[in-house]
Every structure is written in structure tokens, then in C-alpha cells.
Amino acid sequence: MGKLHIVGGGAIGSLIAASSQKNGVPYDCYPRDMKTMPSCAHWQNGQTTALKPAKPSPIVLPKSDVLIIPLKVYQLKAALLQWLPYLTQQPTVVLLHNGMGGLEIARDLLGGDYPLLLATTSHGALKVSTSSGFHVKYTGVGATQIGAPNVNKPSPQSLAALSQIAPQLASAIATLDKALPPVQYQNNILKALWTKLSVNAVINPLTALHNIQNKHIAKPEFEQSRISICNEFTQVADAYGLDFDALSVHENVLSVAKATGENYSSMHQDVAHGRQTEIDAINGYIVDMATKKGIPVPENTLLVERVKALKL
The missing domain is CATH 3.40.50.720 (NAD(P)-binding Rossmann-like Domain)
Known part of the structure; x- marks a missing residue:
């Protein structure tokens, strides 16, 4: 060993x-x-x-x-x-x-x-x-x-x-x-990593921006944002040959948010402690990959801007 x-x-x-x-x-x-x-x-x-x-x-x-x-x-x-x-x-x-x-x-x-x-x-x-x-x-x-x-x-x-x-x-x-x-x-580890990315793309920025635990992401007030992020993610992922279904992606996000409900996301903790966030490697990565394919991703783009605007 x-x-x-x-x-x-x-x-x-x-x-x-x-x-x-x-x-x-x-x-x-x-x-x-x-x-x-x-x-x-x-x-x-x-x-x-x-x-x-x-x-x-x-x-x-x-x-x-x-x-x-x-x-x-x-x-x-x-x-x-x-x-x-x-x-x-x-x-x-x-x-x-x-x-x-x-x-x-x-x-x-x-x-x-x-x-x-x-x-x-x-x-x-x-x-x-x-x-x-x-x-x-x-x-x-x-x-x-x-x-x-x-x-x-x-x-x-x-x-x-x-x-x-x-x-x-x-x-x-x-x-x-x-x-x-x-x-x-x-x-197919890349498919697994993209799956993890879909979860992080929703939970991390929303918990950081609203100063909440993971479980609150499942509330109705965040439904439109969740769905938009998942739809944009699916479009980008599928453009690179990965096979995702937006509805299944959204259901998985909700499942993880509830299973880890009492936790604070890593991005929430980074913001709370004045550290640099991973927004560029999460939603920013979706934006970069979308740009290369000419796919508009306004929700993810806005999230990147909003997280970067948070005062450290």
C-alpha cells in the first residue's frame, strides 16, 4: 500500500x-x-x-x-x-x-x-x-x-x-x-463531475448571496432561479456531448439540498470568512463553456457578477 x-x-x-x-x-x-x-x-x-x-x-x-x-x-x-x-x-x-x-x-x-x-x-x-x-x-x-x-x-x-x-x-x-x-x-468521471457542478451551481451562489443553509434553497421563492440555472446548465452540458435532462438535474439539486439541509455551503463559508470564492470554477465555468458554444446563460452570468460584487 x-x-x-x-x-x-x-x-x-x-x-x-x-x-x-x-x-x-x-x-x-x-x-x-x-x-x-x-x-x-x-x-x-x-x-x-x-x-x-x-x-x-x-x-x-x-x-x-x-x-x-x-x-x-x-x-x-x-x-x-x-x-x-x-x-x-x-x-x-x-x-x-x-x-x-x-x-x-x-x-x-x-x-x-x-x-x-x-x-x-x-x-x-x-x-x-x-x-x-x-x-x-x-x-x-x-x-x-x-x-x-x-x-x-x-x-x-x-x-x-x-x-x-x-x-x-x-x-x-x-x-x-x-x-x-x-x-x-x-x-465516465467527467459526467460525474458535471453532475456535481450542477448541484454546486445552484446551492453555492444562492446560499452565499442570501446567507442561508442549504435546506432553504428548496423554498418556493428560489424556484425560478433554480430552474433557470438547471436549464442553462443542461443546454451547455449537452452541447459538449453530455446527456443531461433539466428536470432530473433540478430534482437532484433539491435532493442534495434537503440531504445536506443543515450544512452551509463552501461558498457561503468563504463569503462569511472573507475568503476568495470558487464562483469562477462553478457558475463562471458554465459561462465560459457557454460562451465558446455561443449559448446565452443570463442567470449564471448574473450570479457570477452578484457573488463577485459581495464585499469581502
């Missing part, structure tokens, strides 16, 4: 670290700021897991190890540039973030044939500041979907098939599944 190397000290990365600790998977964390790295995780059953001390700087990774980058899309380029000199053995790199655009950045810096995995997770985690330091709180049980975008088409239909042609990637997925299960292989 390879070792996991987790970049940053954010909520999801810290959750992976804590779950690795609990499940006996070797790992190290490399936060940007050592002072804000969580020291422990609090699980839903009341148990606490202490994290091992973080590492101050990158090291050269062997091919069998896995570098996980659970950062914002706008942080990805700087992180990859920092790690690039330490990736000479070509260990597996896992991109785990909201929004889109990370694959293009990674391919530009690593090349189109690098052993790369794209992942999206529905696990919920919150980084909490207390008088004794930073902790991470597990707020919602979920699953991680993962795929190999650089493997030659047609994509292997199963993890067993992937292991035949890319055993390094299959081994990395197995390690991640032991660290924070369940990890589900997706032969």
Missing part, C-alpha cells in the same frame, strides 16, 4: 488524514500554514481522532505513493508548481475539488499522459477554530467518486479492468478506499 500525501490543511484534506489515521493507512499532511492545521477530528459518534504532526515542506515521492490535492481550483496551479520538482518518479496525483477547470490546469503542467485521478466527494467536513487550536468536524457521511481521465479511450468499465491497464491508478484508488470509504470508480 502506498502512502498518502495530503496537500493543504482544509476540511476535506484533514478529514482524509483523520480517517487514514483511524484506518491504519500511512499519510502525511503538508499545510500552507502550520498554525491552522487541524490537530484532531471529531466524528459523528462523539469519538475523536488525533492527527499526526504535519510536514513543513514537500519531499520527493516514490511512484507507489499518492499525492492528494484537495484545494480550491484557484489554488491548484501554485500547488502543482510547488510539488512539480518532487514528482520525478511520477506518483499518482489526485485532484479533489469543487468546480471545474482543474483537469486543464493539471494537464498543462503535468502532461496529458501523467498518472492522474479526478475525484469528487459528498462527505461533509467543517474546519473549526477553538481556543485550543483548529479541529475538523465530520458533518455528513458521503461517498467519493473517482476516475482516470488520462487513460486511453474507451475508459475501462470497472476497477478490475482499470487494474489490467493502469495498475498504479487502481492501487491508488484501493488505498483511498481503505482511508476514507467508500470510493467508487467511475469510468
Whole structure:
């Protein structure tokens, strides 16, 4: 089993670290700021897991190890540039973030044939500041979907098939599944990422703009906006060969909003704490992709403008 190397000290990365600790998977964390790295995780059953001390700087990774980058899309380029000199053995790199655009950045810096995995997770985690330091709180049980975008088409239909042609990637997925299960292989990971994008495109900006929890998105007052976002998303996605149905997209958004009802979205939290948001990688990505196809997306365009106009 390879070792996991987790970049940053954010909520999801810290959750992976804590779950690795609990499940006996070797790992190290490399936060940007050592002072804000969580020291422990609090699980839903009341148990606490202490994290091992973080590492101050990158090291050269062997091919069998896995570098996980659970950062914002706008942080990805700087992180990859920092790690690039330490990736000479070509260990597996896992991109785990909201929004889109990370694959293009990674391919530009690593090349189109690098052993790369794209992942999206529905696990919920919150980084909490207390008088004794930073902790991470597990707020919602979920699953991680993962795929190999650089493997030659047609994509292997199963993890067993992937292991035949890319055993390094299959081994990395197995390690991640032991660290924070369940990890589900997706032969069409881009479809899964676009599905996640459709949810984020509705929940994130609306919760940020109206200062509300996810559950309030399901209220009738937001129906017209929800439907418009989903219709525009579907037009754009289908223009790129993805097969979505606007009604099903909207139903899925409502389902996720209710299932995560007590949570505050990541964009809400970014705005609340004066941080840069991921609006460019979510609704902004839809606008960019629509522009390339000549598709008008007024609702998404307005949301981008409104979120950027919020005072940080």
C-alpha cells in the first residue's frame, strides 16, 4: 500500500488524514500554514481522532505513493508548481475539488499522459477554530467518486479492468478506499463531475448571496432561479456531448439540498470568512463553456457578477 500525501490543511484534506489515521493507512499532511492545521477530528459518534504532526515542506515521492490535492481550483496551479520538482518518479496525483477547470490546469503542467485521478466527494467536513487550536468536524457521511481521465479511450468499465491497464491508478484508488470509504470508480468521471457542478451551481451562489443553509434553497421563492440555472446548465452540458435532462438535474439539486439541509455551503463559508470564492470554477465555468458554444446563460452570468460584487 502506498502512502498518502495530503496537500493543504482544509476540511476535506484533514478529514482524509483523520480517517487514514483511524484506518491504519500511512499519510502525511503538508499545510500552507502550520498554525491552522487541524490537530484532531471529531466524528459523528462523539469519538475523536488525533492527527499526526504535519510536514513543513514537500519531499520527493516514490511512484507507489499518492499525492492528494484537495484545494480550491484557484489554488491548484501554485500547488502543482510547488510539488512539480518532487514528482520525478511520477506518483499518482489526485485532484479533489469543487468546480471545474482543474483537469486543464493539471494537464498543462503535468502532461496529458501523467498518472492522474479526478475525484469528487459528498462527505461533509467543517474546519473549526477553538481556543485550543483548529479541529475538523465530520458533518455528513458521503461517498467519493473517482476516475482516470488520462487513460486511453474507451475508459475501462470497472476497477478490475482499470487494474489490467493502469495498475498504479487502481492501487491508488484501493488505498483511498481503505482511508476514507467508500470510493467508487467511475469510468465516465467527467459526467460525474458535471453532475456535481450542477448541484454546486445552484446551492453555492444562492446560499452565499442570501446567507442561508442549504435546506432553504428548496423554498418556493428560489424556484425560478433554480430552474433557470438547471436549464442553462443542461443546454451547455449537452452541447459538449453530455446527456443531461433539466428536470432530473433540478430534482437532484433539491435532493442534495434537503440531504445536506443543515450544512452551509463552501461558498457561503468563504463569503462569511472573507475568503476568495470558487464562483469562477462553478457558475463562471458554465459561462465560459457557454460562451465558446455561443449559448446565452443570463442567470449564471448574473450570479457570477452578484457573488463577485459581495464585499469581502
